Amino acid sequence: MKHIVSIDDLNKEEIFNLFKSAKRIQWAPWLVRNYLKHKILSNLFYEPSTRTSSSFAAAMYNLGGNVISINDVNYSSVAKGENLEDTIITMACYADIIVLRTKNIGDARRAAELNQCPIINAGDGSGEHPTQTLLDLYTIYLEKKTIEGLNITFAGDIRNSRTIHSLSKVLEKYNNTCNYCETYEDMIPYIKESDVLYMTRVQRERGSTGNYELTKDHVLHLNKNCIVLHPFPEERVAIDTSAQDVKKMIKEVDAFLAE
Numbered sequence: 001m002k003h004i005v006s007i008d009d010l011n012k013e014e015i016f017n018l019f020k021s022a023k024r025i026q027w028a029p030w031l032v033r034n035y036l037k038h039k040i041l042s043n044l045f046y047e048p049s050t051r052t053s054s055s056f057a058a059a060m061y062n063l064g065g066n067v068i069s070i071n072d073v074n075y076s077s078v079a080k081g082e083n084l085e086d087t088i089i090t091m092a093c094y095a096d097i098i099v100l101r102t103k104n105i106g107d108a109r110r111a112a113e114l115n116q117c118p119i120i121n122a123g124d125g126s127g128e129h130p131t132q133t134l135l136d137l138y139t140i141y142l143e144k145k146t147i148e149g150l151n152i153t154f155a156g157d158i159r160n161s162r163t164i165h166s167l168s169k170v171l172e173k174y175n176n177t178c179n180y181c182e183t184y185e186d187m188i189p190y191i192k193e194s195d196v197l198y199m200t201r202v203q204r205e206r207g208s209t210g211n212y213e214l215t216k217d218h219v220l221h222l223n224k225n226c227i228v229l230h231p232f233p234e235e236r237v238a239i240d241t242s243a244q245d246v247k248k249m250i251k252e253v254d255a256f257l258a259e
C-alpha cells in the first residue's frame, strides 16, 4: 500500500510524473472530471488548516469524488478519548484514502503502519509536509524550468517549519545549494545570489517568538530573477506592504494553492 508520509517516499521519477499529471489537468480539466467517481477521501485534521484541507477537498470534487471532513477533531470521538489508531481504523471503513494532519512528529508514520488505507501526511507537528513540498517544487519547476542546481535561501522559523523540512530534504538531494537563515542579518549575504527565497512564519503555537520580515530593503537586494515563495499563512507583518512586487507574487502563489 502506497503512503506519502515523507517526501522521501517519492522518487524523482514519481515527482516528475506528478508534475506531468498536474500540467495535463491544468490544460484539460474536463478529461478527469470523473476520474475519482465513487471514491471517498477523508480529511482528518488535529491542527487548524485553511489551504491544505480545502485544496484536497476541491481536488477531490474536481475529480468527481467525495469528501468526509473532520476538520476539527474536537468535534469527533477524539474529544471522548479515542486514540489515533482507533480513529484511523474507523475512518478507513468509510474512506479510500486519509489526509492526516496531527500535532506530533511521527503520527503519520504510525497511522501508515496500520496499513488500513493510504495515508497522506498533511503535516505531523514540526515534522514534514510532503504535499506542500510537491506544490513548492512544482512552482519552482514552472518558474525556473528545473529543480536542480539552484541557490535556495530559507528564511524564518527553520526549526519548526515542516514545509521547510520536507522541501529542503528534496532540494538537497538534487544538488541545490540551500542556505538557512533565522534572522534578518543572516539573509543579507545570500539574498543577492538566491534563485528562490522561501519564507515561513513564526510558529507561535510551537513556542517560537520573533519576526521574520521581508522589507523593501531586502527586495532591493534580491537578484532580479529571484522568486519568493511562502506556504502561508502569514501574519501580514512578514512582508513590508511597500514591497508590492513581492506581494503580487505571493498572491499568485496563494491563488495557485487554492486551486
Ligand code: NCD
Pocket (backbone or CB within 6 Å): 051, 052, 123, 129, 132, 162, 163, 200, 201, 231, 232, 233
Ligand atoms: C503550513 C503548515 O500548516 O505547515 N501551511 C500550509 O499547509 N500551507 C505552514 C504554516 O503553518 O506555517
